[in-house]
Amino acid sequence: MFSIGETAKLTKISVQTLRHYDKEGLLKPIYVDGSTRYRYYSIDQFLQIDFIKRCKSLGFSLEKIKQILYEGDNLENILKSITFQKSIIEKEIENLKNINVNLNRLESTLHYAINNLNKEPKIEKLEFFILGNSKGNIQNNEDIENHIRKILKKIEISYNISDTFVILKVNGDYPQNYEELIIASKSIRSKNMYRAEGISLYIEGAAFKNNIYFERIKEFKTKRELRDYNYFLEIYYISKLDKKNEEYSLINVFSPNYIDL
Numbered sequence: 001m002f003s004i005g006e007t008a009k010l011t012k013i014s015v016q017t018l019r020h021y022d023k024e025g026l027l028k029p030i031y032v033d034g035s036t037r038y039r040y041y042s043i044d045q046f047l048q049i050d051f052i053k054r055c056k057s058l059g060f061s062l063e064k065i066k067q068i069l070y071e072g073d074n075l076e077n078i079l080k081s082i083t084f085q086k087s088i089i090e091k092e093i094e095n096l097k098n099i100n101v102n103l104n105r106l107e108s109t110l111h112y113a114i115n116n117l118n119k120e121p122k123i124e125k126l127e128f129f130i131l132g133n134s135k136g137n138i139q140n141n142e143d144i145e146n147h148i149r150k151i152l153k154k155i156e157i158s159y160n161i162s163d164t165f166v167i168l169k170v171n172g173d174y175p176q177n178y179e180e181l182i183i184a185s186k187s188i189r190s191k192n193m194y195r196a197e198g199i200s201l202y203i204e205g206a207a208f209k210n211n212i213y214f215e216r217i218k219e220f221k222t223k224r225e226l227r228d229y230n231y232f233l234e235i236y237y238i239s240k241l242d243k244k245n246e247e248y249s250l251i252n253v254f255s256p257n258y259i260d261l
Contacts, residue, residue: 001031001040011049026066027052058082059089102162105187109237113250116202121220124200126233126254128184130192131155131164138168138178141247144207147181155183163187165237168207172218172230175211184235198256199226206247210234213253226257 008015021027022039027048029039048069055065060081068081116122132151138144148166169180184194199217203210214232221228235252 001042004029004039004041007041007046007049011046011053013049013053021052021062024062024066026062026069058085060085099162101187106162106237110250113202113237113252116200118203121199121201121217123197123257125195125197126200126235126256127193127195128167128186129188129190130194131183131185131188131190133180133182135180138181141207144168144178144181148183151181151183165235166239167236168234170214170232170234172214172228172232175214175232176208178207178234195260196254196256197258197260198254201253203251203253204248205251206249207234210251210253214255217253217255221255221257229256229259231255 002010004015004018008018018027018029018039018041022029027045030042030045031040032038033040051069052065055068056062060068064081064085068078071077132155134147134150136143136147138147144166164183164185167182167184168178169182170177171179199220201213201217203213205213217232218228220226233252233254233256235254237250237252239247239249
């Protein structure tokens with residue numbers, strides 16, 4: 001027999017792991033000294049330890065490994081477990097691929113926005129899919145949250161929140177409040193798509209505090225005699241609270257001069 005320390009060294013796992021396996025009923029020592037409570041293992045159990053290590057390397061949970069060890073008494077049951085585990089891993093791989101695509105997209109957006117942050121307004125094209133919207137007089141942050149929850153209840157398609165962003169629409173004649181909230185995405189397709197060319201201004205700011213930027217865009221349009229649809233979109237790519245619990249957002253303030261219907 002081998003002590004728990006010797007077993008750990010020979011099988012290249014920690015003593016703590018062996019104790020945990022014992023506690024979980026996954027691998028009981030062949031003998032426990034009644035007076036010292038020292039655990040001892042047989043060389044035959046090394047094969048079992050290697051099997052557990054292999055299963056763990058394949059992503060099996062301890063509960064599933066325990067089930068295979070003590071219930072999977074034939075190769076067919078083991079095969080079924082492996083096939084099931086493979087399907088789980090494939091789903092995880094697909095999910096990780098989607099996360100990577102979203103990270104790349106967000107990274108690209110942030111690079112572009114940071115390079116244009118607090119610079120002069122510029123003409124550019126804007127495209128996104130509208131997943132849902134809610135109209136009404138939005139006067140404060142509580143109204144914003146209520147409209148977001150209202151939209152989320154109506155959205156029927158499956159989506160990941162990392163694929164979406166919030167847009168607040170401002171009437172040019174009443175810039176102190178918002179008249180519509182939109183949840184949009186550049187990757188999740190819907191029947192309703194917004195496509196326009198207009199004036200963009202990238203800022204760090206917060207809702208209800210952007211009138212000065214509306215004026216800058218109006219001046220830009222007036223000087224160039226561009227068409228004005230008399231509304232602005234505040235596109236919130238990143239929103240969070242700072243250390244003072246105040247909103248700190250990366251916003252694209254956009255005003256269309258041509259809309260592709």
